[in-house]
Amino acid sequence: MKFYNLNIIFIISLFIIQSYTHTIKTDSKTKPHHVINWSYTSDELKNITLQKIEEEKEIIEQVLNVPDLKCSFENVVVPLISKIENEMTFFSYYLYLLENVAPEKEIRHTSAECYSEIEEFNYNNVWTNKKIYEKILRVKRNINSYRVKQLRSDEDKRLLEKLINEFKVVGLDLSEAESEKLSELDMKIGDLEYTFTDCIYEDNTTVSFTKEELEGIPERVLEGFDKETIDGKEYYILNTLTSTLKAVAQYAKHESTRKKMSIISGQRCKENLDILKETVNLRYEY
Incomplete structure (x- = not known):
């Protein structure tokens, strides 16, 4: 779970979201630009969130079904980063923006709930999923043993190492008992963070x-x-x-x-x- 720190750079970054925006065209010489879609209802936000989670489940299943000896950067790491990390992060930021600045209280609360739901799903099913971690480790072993295509780009090599390190940080290289305790602590802290910030956002002093x-x-x-x-x-x-x-x-x-x-x-x-x-x-x- 993330501790919120809304700033202008973050708001500007949201304007690149295309999946949740509509296009405005001024004239034939002006390139289309995107603006945030503020028209979603509470029910629509909930439905989109459920849809995104279902799409993410499909990606997870796809990655886990890759045979160990065929695990490569292209069929394991790329789907995780491009489909889950990038796309879901964009949607999370969109919900985060609504949570903080939407004029309707119902939309703010729904956005906060949906944001928390996505963060919790990602944490439990991706970033603390030992099976996914093992698939990523298998990618590295297959590359080192020349079973799969070698990484030519320094960026790709660094991404693989950073990804492995991210899983280590959450304790997936620990024993099962230690890992479960760490996950439990993370979830408790995440829930407390949400309660803490929600109290501030809704304060009427x-x-x-x-x-x-x-x-x-x-x-x-x-x-x-x-x-x-x-x-x-x-x-x-x-x-x-x-x-x-x-x-x-x-x-x-x-x-x-x-x-x-x-x-x-x-x-x-x-x-x-x-x-x-x-x-x-x-x-x-x-």
Whole structure:
């Protein structure tokens, strides 16, 4: 499971996804370009996820059915990387984007569930699958013994070594008992990561400031906040989104305002403290 860190490079990278986009043509001289498809419903996302998992199962079965003496880079490594790693990663990133920025709460939750489902499937059926690891090791042995086509490209050679190392990292070169314990710890940590980040994404903490306390913050920013009246005085209701925190830290003239906003932000999701402690303790069991 991956720990989320959304940034602009990641968002831009999503615009290369073609399987989940539609093409816009401006005129005959302009090349088509792709934009993210925001129109999928919750049910459609679930169905696409199930479809992708079924396609992945077929690739896994195809790889496992290759006879040991015929295992090669082309019939084992290439399908795993091009079909599973590349295509499924694109789809995962698409779900990840929706999870973070979709305006509808239902879509955010469905995307998070689908993302978690794919990550869990990949982890259990590909990256901790000892049979697949053995097939990849067989590829290396067959290449070394000249049973199959040799690798000419340095990139392909490095990819094979890196792939083998990835399986070692998750413990597939350990004993069966040690490997099972490692897998169990990884799954627990992954679930805790999901719960931790989901709490932050859905946090609704707000704090109210007077116009005077927000001195320095541009009017165009303040116009985006709701207002409330307390004891006849008008207050702006600020959320704890990154954009709001940045605006206060960058523009607010009063140190007390910046300090108050920082404290409120740091006190969000107090239940995450126990989750973090549990995660760290599990990590030390590795």
